[in-house]
Amino acid sequence: MNEILEVVVDSQKGRVDKVLTAEFTQFSRSQIQNWVKNGHVFANGDAVPANYKVKSGDVIRIERPEIVELELIAQDIPLDIVYEDNDVMVINKPQGMVVHPSKSHPDGTLVNALLFHSKDLSGINDVIRPGIVHRIDKDTSGLLMVAKNDETHRALQEQLMDKTVIRKYVALVHGEIQHETGTIDAPIGRSHSNRLVNTVRPEGKKAITHFTVLERYQGYTLVECQLETGRTHQIRVHMKYIDYPIAGDPVYGPSGTLKGNGQFLHAATLGFVHPKTGEELLFEAPLPAIFQDTLNGLLKK
Template identity: 55%
Template sequence: MAVQRNRVKLSKNQRLDAYLAEEYPQFSRSFLKNLIEQEHILLNGGRAKAGAKVKEGDEIVLEIPEAEEISAEPQDIPLEIVYQDGDIAVINKPQGMVTHPAPGNYSGTLVNALMYHIGDLSGINGELRPGIVHRLDKDTSGLLVIAKNDAAHKSLSEQIAEKKAKRIYLALVYGNIKADDGVIDTLIGRDPRDRKRMTVLRTGGRTAVTHYKVLERYGEYTLVECALETGRTHQIRVHMKHIGHPVVGDPVYSRQKDGFGLKGQLLHAARLELTHPGTGERMAFEAPLPEYFTAVLGKLKKI
């Protein structure tokens, strides 16, 4: 059984279940609820209830039972491998592909494809997420680095956590952004009105920092480059909505009709920089914009 300890940092009291949902976005709300009901969560040394209030300085201990995971199966799914050696692989993930299996979706994912085309993957993240160091949303395209052994996985994870790896995205957003560049620095957590969405919060949540730079303006649209300083769930999509310029085609964070017949947001992980975990060499990879993205830009240029 894995144990995770958390020392609460809050400006005001908050329900335990709400706090946990914000602090542990990798776990579903139902999973956390089950942990509470099965008495696997301790609050200041005692068994906790979902409605218990937590405050500054409280200690929360999560006892996470070993999961009986369903093994992902290899599938012959086309995969663009940008680079690979004995330690890492860099993949250009297409829009519409889920990164790893999850309940109700155990096939057709990047992991299924990786197991067929590569096979040797790190085991740190378990049977359902072998090799996965970081992820991209289903409808976000672009570069992902994959670890082929546990030492590489540890090194890459540390680089991301310590902000030594750089991830650069391109996004087309609604509206004309007035500033040529800027920094969005907020707290991001689960939307209390819709737990499937993330949102900017005044208190609680986790620090999220996005640096953006305008590349081109197309009247009612702007092409921006976004560099992640942190890697929160849906970070760029939430931040661009927060400043009034949601990503074009975003089905969750934009209410505007894109008019281009898109199947998801125009957000692409275009550049990835990292230090090779085996050689120590600094490496940079780039992936061109997908065809559907460039087609939209072409239409806007004509207008």
């Protein structure tokens, strides 16, 4: 069970993570920031965004997640390695593979496979995410960059923060989008009713997705989505928000539609500057067979 910690704000001011760090000195600020990010911190009953400023009289509650000891083991799991050198790897992750271990997925993850493949992985993220610079959902396929040392990891993180990394996804969505391009600029935050689900909320974090129509089908549209920001479930939340949810999405889309193994969403393009050589790298990954076969079975408009 989660441990519940609660404090009533008296005269403290500032961001919620700063105030809670001063109040609960046994926890580091990074721990508290991670709890805020993952929806474990509430003000007056509502999950708070990272930039929440506390007010006098606020009742702040931390639902401290249960500490789970995970043993990282190297597993001989096949990897589709698109690129590798002494500093960085680019992996084409299959649909259905979790990126890193958790209580519900203690092994069989991309991290377990990476540990078997390489003895050199960055360690600045945390102990269960060696090498992982960014993530994609379990049932989203496609390209991920992996850092093999801390210097490379920091440099790639900076590129993500500076929004210079090229990340393009191909998605099959419900409905026939009539315009050719669009931009969705809508903040995303945790749902009030279910912290495992994200939604568009005025007080959420800034989130921007650009999309271009690639092909129209009867009842569906194939789009390319380019991320300007990288919020959890961003494309899935944004496409639902404009009433074109991703086909096969078990959380944000309608049920009982196209047969598949989850959402039809694929990280098809990844581009970044190599932290050591300065070379501009750009990678493409073809659609998985189940995705392409589904498209082949649809009627074009």
